[in-house]
Amino acid sequence: MSWRLASRLSVISLAIVVVILISVIQHNRATPSAPSSSGSVGSTSTSASGLQGTDLNGTQAPNFQLTDQYGKAVSLAQFRGKPVVLTFLYTHCPDVCPLTAEHLHTTVQQLGSDAKNVAILAVSTDPKRDDTAAAMQFSTEHNMQNYWHFLTGTQQKLSPIWSSYSIYAQQQQGKVNHSTALFLIDKNGKERVYMGDDFTPNQMTANLQQLLKEK
The missing domain is CATH 1.20.5 (Single alpha-helices involved in coiled-coils or other helix-helix interfaces)
Incomplete structure (x- = not known):
């Protein structure tokens, strides 16, 4: 060559x-x-069960007891037999928490008569300022006083609950930096899916309607 x-x-x-x-x-x-396995999954993802959100594999939800906006003791366990929406908010929040409350109000309106068969619990992330009066005011401002339990307590009572649900909460210059999370718990007290603060009322309504049909 x-x-x-x-x-x-x-x-x-x-x-x-x-x-x-x-x-x-x-x-x-x-x-x-493909998304990293360590990254968060948005509310638009679908779990194996068909629920919208991040699959939580049916882990048993840790029980707790706090005081709601009416001054009544409320525990997670007392709602066995009902789907539960569990979220973490604070009453002086300027942005995400009020929007979450509004979306949850729209959800209960969309559920109609089924709303009475669902429990919504909002656990405070601000023990220094959130008391019964503040919880009632916030609930009333967002028309949720009769639809949810806004739960307050001392730092000593709240911290273990945050930890058990992997919630970060730290007060900084009048605001509270905290994890934004909504846990959907089924009638048997098991965590089914996690939804971020980008959830829509339609997504939440569809999830709750599916959980209501389950035994």
Whole structure:
């Protein structure tokens, strides 16, 4: 083989390799990567059971007891037989918490007569300022006083509950930095899905209607 032919073949081979590399790079850029297993999953994902949210594998929900906006002792266990929405809020929150309350109010309106068969619990993340009066005021402002239990307590009572549900809560300059989470618990007291604060009333309503049909 002459050196000219060998040189031409080398150039052609190099060109083919370059074309293949460019094609692979373009394909990788065009194909979205799968979410990391350590990343959070949005409310729009669907669990194996068909519920919208992040699957929690039916873990037994830790029980607790606190005081609601009416000054009554309320425990999670007393709602066995009903689906439960469990969230974590504070009454002086300027943004996410009021929106969550409004979305939950829309949800109970959409549920209609089924709303009485669902429990909604909002656990405070601000023990220094959230008391019975503040809980009632916040509940009334968002038309939830008769639809949920806004639960308050001391730091000593609340901290273990936050920990058991992996909730972060830290007061900083008048605001509370805390995890935004809604846990859907079934009639048997088992955690079914987690929903972020980007949930919609339609998603929540559909989830609760499905849990209501379960035995």
